[in-house]
Amino acid sequence: MSRLIVISNRVQAPTEESGSQGGLAVALTAALRSTGGVWFGWSGEVGETTEPRFATFDGVTSATVDLPEQDVEEYYDGYANRTLWPLFHYRLGLTEFERDFEGGYERVNRVFGDVIAPHIEAEDLVWVHDYHMIPLGWFLRQRGLTNRLGFFLHIPWPPTRLLTALPQHRRLVEALFAYDVIGFQTQEWLETFHDYVVREMGGAIGEDGEITVGGRTIRAIACPIGIDAKEFMANAFGPEASSAFDRMVTSSMGRSLIIGVDRLDYSKGLEERFNGYQRYLETHEDAHSNVYLLQIAPPSRASVQSYRDIREKLDAMSGRINGAFADIDWVPLRYVNQGYPRPVLAGIYRAARVGLVTPLRDGMNLVAKEFIAAQDPEDPGVLILSRFAGSAEQLQEALIVNPYSPDDIADAIARALAMTLDERKSRWRPMFDGIVKHDVSWWTDKFCTALAAD
Ligand code: F6P
Numbered sequence: 001m002s003r004l005i006v007i008s009n010r011v012q013a014p015t016e017e018s019g020s021q022g023g024l025a026v027a028l029t030a031a032l033r034s035t036g037g038v039w040f041g042w043s044g045e046v047g048e049t050t051e052p053r054f055a056t057f058d059g060v061t062s063a064t065v066d067l068p069e070q071d072v073e074e075y076y077d078g079y080a081n082r083t084l085w086p087l088f089h090y091r092l093g094l095t096e097f098e099r100d101f102e103g104g105y106e107r108v109n110r111v112f113g114d115v116i117a118p119h120i121e122a123e124d125l126v127w128v129h130d131y132h133m134i135p136l137g138w139f140l141r142q143r144g145l146t147n148r149l150g151f152f153l154h155i156p157w158p159p160t161r162l163l164t165a166l167p168q169h170r171r172l173v174e175a176l177f178a179y180d181v182i183g184f185q186t187q188e189w190l191e192t193f194h195d196y197v198v199r200e201m202g203g204a205i206g207e208d209g210e211i212t213v214g215g216r217t218i219r220a221i222a223c224p225i226g227i228d229a230k231e232f233m234a235n236a237f238g239p240e241a242s243s244a245f246d247r248m249v250t251s252s253m254g255r256s257l258i259i260g261v262d263r264l265d266y267s268k269g270l271e272e273r274f275n276g277y278q279r280y281l282e283t284h285e286d287a288h289s290n291v292y293l294l295q296i297a298p299p300s301r302a303s304v305q306s307y308r309d310i311r312e313k314l315d316a317m318s319g320r321i322n323g324a325f326a327d328i329d330w331v332p333l334r335y336v337n338q339g340y341p342r343p344v345l346a347g348i349y350r351a352a353r354v355g356l357v358t359p360l361r362d363g364m365n366l367v368a369k370e371f372i373a374a375q376d377p378e379d380p381g382v383l384i385l386s387r388f389a390g391s392a393e394q395l396q397e398a399l400i401v402n403p404y405s406p407d408d409i410a411d412a413i414a415r416a417l418a419m420t421l422d423e424r425k426s427r428w429r430p431m432f433d434g435i436v437k438h439d440v441s442w443w444t445d446k447f448c449t450a451l452a453a454d
Contacts, residue, residue, distance in 0.1 A: 002452065003037040005120055007112070007136060008129035009076070011041035013062035015055060026228050027440035031448065033059045037124065040116050042067055042076075050115055065115055067108065074104020076132070077303050083166070084131045086306070088158050089267040089361045092165055094306050102168060106135060113139030120145060125451050128179070130154045137178035150181040150451040154225070155363040156390070157189035160196045170200060177216050181451045183223040185364045185390040190222045209450075223446050224394060226439040227369045236346035236374040244340075244347030252351070255330075256291045256417055259352035261345060261367050262359070264297040264337065266310045269360040269386065269403040274317045274333070276358070276409025281325050281332060283410055289330045291417065293356070294348070298339035311337075342370075349374035354416045355383045357391075358403035364390040368398070372431045380428035382416035384409070394434055397427040 012025030013032070032039060039062045040052065047066025054063045067075070078101030086094035112133070117140055120126060127150045128136050137149045163169050173196060176182055184190045194211070197203035203213035209221045235241055248257060258277070262268040277293050297314070301307045318335035325332045340348070349355065355371035368383060368391045375381055385391065385398035392400055399416055401408045 001035050003121065003124045004031055004035045004448070005037050005116075005124050005126045006032060006039040006129070007116060007126065007133060008039070008041050009080070009132035010044065011039050011062050011064050013039040013060045014058045015062070024225065024440065026231065027444045029058075029060050030441070031444045032061075035125075037061070038063050038119060040064070040112070040119075046072055050111055052115055052119070063116075063119070065112070071104055071108050071111075074101050075108040077301070079105035080132045081301050081304050082306075085155070085267075087162060087166060088131060088155050090156075090158060090162060091266065091361075092162060094266065095165070097167060109133060109135045110139050112136055113143055116140070117143035117145060120147060122147070125448065126150065127152065127447070127451065134172055135175040135178075138175040141178045148181075148451050148454075149179045150183070150447060151176060151179040152183040152223070152447060153189070153363070154185065156186075156361055157184055157193045157196075159192050160199055163196060164200070173197070173201070177213060177218055180218055181447070182218065182220045183447050183450075184220065185222070185224050186393045187222045188393065189363075189390070190220060193220060219450060221447075221450055223443060223450075224390065224438065225364050225366070225443045226441075227366050227373060227435065228441075229369075229373050229436045229439045232342070232346060232370055232373040235343040236350050238343055238346075240341065240343035241347030241350065241374075244344040245351045248348055248351035252292070255289070256353040257348075257351055258291065258293045258354040258356055258413065259348060259371070260293065260295040260297075260356045260358075261348075262295075262297055262357075263300045264307065264311055264314070265300060266306060267359055267361055268297075269358045270295065270297060270314055271310070271317065272360065272403050272406070273356060273358045273409065274314065274321060276403075276406040277333065277356075277413070278321050278324075279406040280410035280413045281321070284414060287414075287417070288325065288332070289327060292330070292332055292334060294334045294336070294352075296336045296338075296340065296345075296348075299337055345370070346374045349381075350376060352381050354381055354413060356409075356413075357383065357389060358386040358401060358409060359389050360386070360403055362386070362389040362391075366391075368395055369435050372428065372435055375428055375432070377425075377428070377432070379421065380424050382419055382424055382427070383431070384412045384416055394438065395431050397431050 043064035045066045046069050052063035052065050082096040201213045209219040321333050349371045357368040383398040386403040387400050399412045401412045
């Protein structure tokens with residue numbers, strides 16, 4: 001069996017210090033453990049040494065490099081998070097176009113190629129992850145690598161007319177043709193990619209995902225990422241989750257809990273969600289005191305101004321909503337800026353009557369899947385899901401909403417809270433079965449099988 005080489009901006013292989021890993025990390029770790037191989041990436045630290053630091057723990061080897069401060073600013077804060085992230089999430093107004101960012105992005109990808117290439121053996125399968133590393137495959141080919149190279153995009157692929165606003169869009173997409181297989185989260189992002197290839201590159205789309213441009217044929221597939229459903233369910237009924245569940249039940253005092261859990265990011269639609277919840281409170285006075293929204297939003301990417309702006313806005317909005325609606329013994333919105341371990345979240349999800357997942361644009365959104373996995377089959381909560389989350393292609397029995405519309409969100413909250421047990425069960429069951437069937441191991445197997453097939 002070929003070894004697997006995983007390359008991503010952040011390395012989440014287990015270490016002696018790391019606590020519980022996320023679902024993606026668990027799946028990739030399992031794949032690395034069974035095939036052998038290495039997980040390469042940035043250490044998250046600023047430093048001048050480019051020699052990778054190898055560490056093996058629990059049967060999995062990771063190798064990390066530090067990045068000089070200028071690289072962090074131009075590659076991670078800059079091109080990744082101020083150019084590609086907003087553009088790929090359809091936010092042209094927030095997208096910054098700086099040549100220095102682009103230069104830093106290419107430089108870091110080239111250095112990664114130089115550092116990693118000597119450690120790749122002839123038969124290794126190489127799997128590169130996400131928008132931070134699009135040109136890495138091209139740099140690896142420059143170093144003479146002939147291995148099977150795969151790339152998976154965790155975020156949306158933008159429409160052609162948006163992507164062409166990027167000054168070097170064609171160069172970026174051409175670099176993708178260094179890979180043998182490219183994976184997208186949904187059929188929709190795959191189709192928008194096809195559209196670019198046909199319109200801008202004169203490419204041809206063949207059968208079974210084949211794409212040919214200028215004599216080079218690669219495969220592009222839709223391969224939605226899943227969660228480790230079994231582990232998450234076990235979490236949801238374990239001791240940490242049970243204690244979080246009890247804490248929520250006690251502090252709810254019989255009120256229905258609506259839960260939102262998101263990284264504090266403008267793509268998550270938190271402002272719009274608060275507006276929708278406010279609309280619900282305005283139009284359902286009878287529900288006051290009987291319901292509350294718990295929004296957990298750990299801050300992220302705080303060195304980027306647009307993230308500081310959204311945090312300030314939400315601080316102000318949460319204060320305004322509570323100021324306008326709270327009573328001496330009822331707070332309608334609990335807004336919490338810290339993260340919680342996954343088992344604790346599982347317990348909170350299980351205690352919730354409604355899961356509110358309303359991103360304006362999201363590659364997949366695993367919170368939606370985790371919410372479903374954590375529910376009690378005999379008394380499941382209701383998922384309200386944005387039509388613009390990648391997971392909406394699979395979770396069609398959710399209450400699907402337009403996250404831009406406060407009325408849509410308010411109506412869905414009212415409908416979810418009034419839903420009969422029978423309807424809740426009949427909506428939850430097929431979503432749950434799908435999550436168990438298309439879990440994270442299914443995803444790694446599907447991608448790696450496509451990558452290994454010549
Ligand atoms: O899902 C997209 C993504 O960029 C992941 O690659 C990353 O792990 C996550 O969001 C969190 O972002 P960051 O690594 O910038 O904190």
